[in-house]
Amino acid sequence: MKSAASAVARGATLQSIAEAAGVHRSTAARALDPAQAHRISPEVVEKVRAEALRQGYRRDAIAASLRTGRSRLVGVVLPDLANPVFAPILDGVGAALAEAGYSMLVADGGTDAARQTAIVEELIARRVDGLVLATARRSDSVLTVCLDAGVPTVLVNRAEDLPRASSVVSDDICGMRLAVEHLVGLGHRRIGHLAGPDGLSTGVLRRQGFEAAMRAAGLDPTAITVARAYSRAEGQAATAALLDAAPGLTAIAASNDLLALGAYLELARRGLSCPHDISIVGHNDMPLVDMIAPPLTTVRIAHAQMGEAAARLLLERLADPDAEICARLMPAQLILRGSTQALR
Amino acid sequence: MKSAASAVARGATLQSIAEAAGVHRSTAARALDPAQAHRISPEVVEKVRAEALRQGYRRDAIAASLRTGRSRLVGVVLPDLANPVFAPILDGVGAALAEAGYSMLVADGGTDAARQTAIVEELIARRVDGLVLATARRSDSVLTVCLDAGVPTVLVNRAEDLPRASSVVSDDICGMRLAVEHLVGLGHRRIGHLAGPDGLSTGVLRRQGFEAAMRAAGLDPTAITVARAYSRAEGQAATAALLDAAPGLTAIAASNDLLALGAYLELARRGLSCPHDISIVGHNDMPLVDMIAPPLTTVRIAHAQMGEAAARLLLERLADPDAEICARLMPAQLILRGSTQALR
DNA sequence: AAGAATTATGCGATCGATTGCACATTGTCA
């Protein structure tokens, strides 16, 4: 008993400080709030601060939240925490939020809408002030839940087709154009595309970017297979299908680095060499893809900045609920490495 | 005004449900709590549940926390969210916590003790029920803050020298022994070690593991350089120093995959080939190291399971504050790939 | 049938910080 009780003994409430300082707790509260301290006489402020320090007072964020209705908490929902792509995004979000005094409630929602919904409900019950979703499908039922609940929400990395909420995504169309132009510049004419899942904006937009860029170059943009998920295994399967359906390809533009790595595997399985037989371009510039063999030429996405931008957008909306919805595109950048070479 | 107000219009309090159902709010509370519903007549339970559903009621976790003193929130502090090693740990922690109805407050504490302390204070002010620290130094001032505040705390991935708190770490000594024994088995005799920072348990224990295993094999364990941080750049610098100080090495056991990758870079710079000239073993089995050239032989750590175990240990302690402090070792496993080969 | 035991529900204090309003004190100006 004793040990547990004394361990939890966290006195130091506003009340206890006020008593010790001989003032009312509301006065103590004001003295400790930098924004209100000027309304209180300097001597009292000093006395209260000293007492707070002495007692090791820490304002109870929970009690404050209950009263004010704001928790200074933001929920962040990711589709897969283990996927290295999301760590830097999370990092960016966290950094921008911390700067503004907000904390992150992080949850892995998986790819299942029902589970994501359950998680979002849980976050809402915790009275998060806002949400960042990295899980959005092109038409996302989870977002509906968020909006219905009146919780300011921002999408990151993936967006919906229609702008119901602000979003920050990479400029997928442009990124894929850079990839295609690079390949075309190297002399490639028969270029295939490993597309991402249909339900995700990244999958669709990058595919559109591929098609547009191919047409712009006067090339046939029909060598496409769609992967069912962003994973190596699906990438390998899709590559196999692509190579079978469109023989004679000399280059592949993948919608995602993991798909590109799957392509590496399938090429190796068939005894083909990259880049000698087939050039490959990825998308994302995941950590370590500069050290694989061959180093992957890929489209770099500013993940951390994307996360930061999303958080800032959310913070703006929290400050002003009537802020415009805006869709922000982050610039994509082609990173040249060893997986592409000029057509012999 | 109107839009903001109506957007935030989240009625549905216990009170509103109770009124609509014609009962007292305490009755409604009990009817909605599975653990107490049996004390209430089935008809009332049904009526209340129906009403809750109709109004879209969600219990306010904040208000509940204030009253009960438990937030069902656990703070998780990481040294570097962008480091791919921590994502799976976080994933494991999150999964185990979610199962028990807890949520994660995630914060990147960096490597600076002052900043980590500030973050922990913030988490404590948010009344987290417990903390998971992945940042521990061998003697960690931040842990002192946690313990002084009476917040149950568990260390993960890195532990202190003395067991002030429960911890879950990989069996670093054994892992390094596996690496050395593998190299010795391949015929290597002149083996160097890239050690991690002195201040981290992983750095010291793996180094001890290296020394012990070398001595056990009757070999000289003095070819060691200590990296200042776990990064490729420091790994490259340390490798340069190691090769200069101990010419004739045929193998290197690194304390960490990033250090091993730094070694790759330095070998390449010197025109040496891995594994032909020098074999390299890493530690951690980070994502993608199976696809670099050459694929890295490394000691796999069960990151996700480590996170899960840490969370479970914390949950146990939350359930029973007098639970024993325990230091848990997760088994390490050698993964054979292409960066090591038999001495010619 | 009186009393005991059990069950169902209501009551109201409580957690700790916040904040609109009231009150008191002092200063200012005509």
Added chain:
DNA sequence: TGACAATGTGCAATCGATCGCATAATTCTT
């Protein structure tokens, strides 16, 4: 000097769920 403003502080309601205790209703004993 009387009316008025400015300033500093106290008062008490409030946020919403929880839970010990009280009370009412019901069933069980003997």
